[in-house]
Amino acid sequence: MSMTTPDADAPLIERIKRGDVKAFEMLVVKYQRRIERLIGRMVRDTDLVQDIAQETFIRAYRAIPQFRGESAFYTWLYRIAVNAAKKALVEMKRDPIVTESARASRDEDDETSRVENELTNGETPEALLASKEIAATVNASIDALSEDLRQAITLREIEGLSYEEIAEVMNCPIGTVRSRIFRAREAIALKLRPLLDTREGDRW
Amino acid sequence: MSQSSEGSASMEGLSALVDGELGSDAGARACAQWREDPQARAQWHAYALIGDVMRSEDLASPVDRDCAFLARLRARLADEPVVLAPAELPAPVELPAVAVAAGGSRRGWRTPVAVAAGFVVVAGALVATSVPGSLPFGGNPATVAQSGAASAVAVAPSPLRAVSVAQDSEPVRLNGQLIRDARLDEYLSVHKKFGGSSAPGVPSGFLRNAAAEAPAR
Numbered sequence: 050m051s052m053t054t055p056d057a058d059a060p061l062i063e064r065i066k067r068g069d070v071k072a073f074e075m076l077v078v079k080y081q082r083r084i085e086r087l088i089g090r091m092v093r094d095t096d097l098v099q100d101i102a103q104e105t106f107i108r109a110y111r112a113i114p115q116f117r118g119e120s121a122f123y124t125w126l127y128r129i130a131v132n133a134a135k136k137a138l139v140e141m142k143r144d145p146i147v148t149e150s151a152r153a154s155r156d157e158d159d160e161t162s163r164v165e166n167e168l169t170n171g172e173t174p175e176a177l178l179a180s181k182e183i184a185a186t187v188n189a190s191i192d193a194l195s196e197d198l199r200q201a202i203t204l205r206e207i208e209g210l211s212y213e214e215i216a217e218v219m220n221c222p223i224g225t226v227r228s229r230i231f232r233a234r235e236a237i238a239l240k241l242r243p244l245l246d247t248r249e250g251d252r253w
Numbered sequence: 254m255s256q257s258s259e260g261s262a263s264m265e266g267l268s269a270l271v272d273g274e275l276g277s278d279a280g281a282r283a284c285a286q287w288r289e290d291p292q293a294r295a296q297w298h299a300y301a302l303i304g305d306v307m308r309s310e311d312l313a314s315p316v317d318r319d320c321a322f323l324a325r326l327r328a329r330l331a332d333e334p335v336v337l338a339p340a341e342l343p344a345p346v347e348l349p350a351v352a353v354a355a356g357g358s359r360r361g362w363r364t365p366v367a368v369a370a371g372f373v374v375v376a377g378a379l380v381a382t383s384v385p386g387s388l389p390f391g392g393n394p395a396t397v398a399q400s401g402a403a404s405a406v407a408v409a410p411s412p413l414r415a416v417s418v419a420q421d422s423e424p425v426r427l428n429g430q431l432i433r434d435a436r437l438d439e440y441l442s443v444h445k446k447f448g449g450s451s452a453p454g455v456p457s458g459f460l461r462n463a464a465a466e467a468p469a470r
Contacts, residue, residue, distance in 0.1 A: 061284075071287065074326075078301055083305065107329055187313070191307070205304075206304040211272075227269050230272070231264070238300065241299055241303070245302075
């Protein structure tokens with residue numbers, strides 16, 4: 050993500066290379082949504098999107114000894130996902146690749162195309178509602194943050210800056226940056242909890 | 254969310270790990286927490302989801318779906334070999350049983366080999382044809398240690414994974430330490446044909462290299 054900092058996933062990747070499969074699960078939780086969305090833009094078959102996303106992570110896991118950090122992990126994973134989707138499409142002898150114009154119309158903030166887009170990814174209306182609730186809650190929580198916390202988490206998540214860079218921008222110690230980002234996340238997570246935590250965490 | 258300040262501090266570590274901003278010791282603790290504490294896993298998911306939603310609202314995904322995805326993948330990962338497990342690396346002095354047996358039998362050949370030069374050619378040919386897999390047939394300690402290390406790179410159930418790893422032509426480094434080097438394997442494999450029991454044929458640098466692997470485990 051960040052153009053200016055080393056890959057944020059490098060520490061987890063080191064652990065995976067030492068045999069820590071749980072560290073790989075952490076990356077799955079981190080990137081699963083993005084990978085599914087990516088594949089959903091190439092493949093219309095809703096079941097296939099999930100299957101290809103699964104295949105993407107399995108392939109990544111098998112290939113991780115060859116990952117040398119020349120690109121960010123997500124860039125590497127992205128390529129694996131695209132190749133897995135292409136391969137699946139060839140195997141299915143279908144032609145569901147979304148054309149550029151179709152993709153452009155999806156990206157418009159038009160309610161109809163938006164619903165269509167999400168429903169093609171296998172969303173039920175209930176799931177769609179839950180998604181909208183989550184998005185609204187995150188946005189409202191960010192608005193409610195103090196300026197320091199909001200700026201810190203925005204510089205990290207939107208701008209992709211490292212803690213060191215954020216410390217320079219905000220003119221504060223790195224430890225303060227770390228604390229502000231954590232506090233921002235905790236404040237948002239607290240609001241999200243009713244939406245995410247209905248079965249008290251044991252599902253994870 | 255944890256109530257205690259200790260728990261809060263560890264969640265802060267998890268938050269820093271999301272951003273890749275945690276040292277290796279603290280990172281290890283955060284990963285251990287993730288393994289052991291469902292709350293930590295839920296929190297990790299929340300942090301990742303928050304980042305995704307901040308970047309794009311259409312990444313807001315119901316938690317059930319994310320959970321189901323991971324549960325399904327976990328089942329598949331359970332069938333996958335652990336691709337790298339240096340913790341399983343044998344110490345250089347712990348020669349694999351096969352290598353010991355092979356080395357012993359080759360030492361047994363030495364006497365007749367020394368008696369007749371023609372036997373050297375025959376024995377050399379036998380050795381050369383028996384090592385294409387580059388597994389422990391080398392008679393010198395450095396070669397055996399290196400082969401032992403290579404064999405531990407991939408662990409059961411699929412020995413095929415070892416082959417794919419060995420095809421990597423670049424050295425694999427963790428924390429800046431050399432774990433294995435496919436080029437070195439290739440070099441040793443070629444030189445086994447000539448070296449056999451000839452210890453001076455292998456530069457002492459390789460002996461140091463094999464010993465230096467120990468801390469990487």
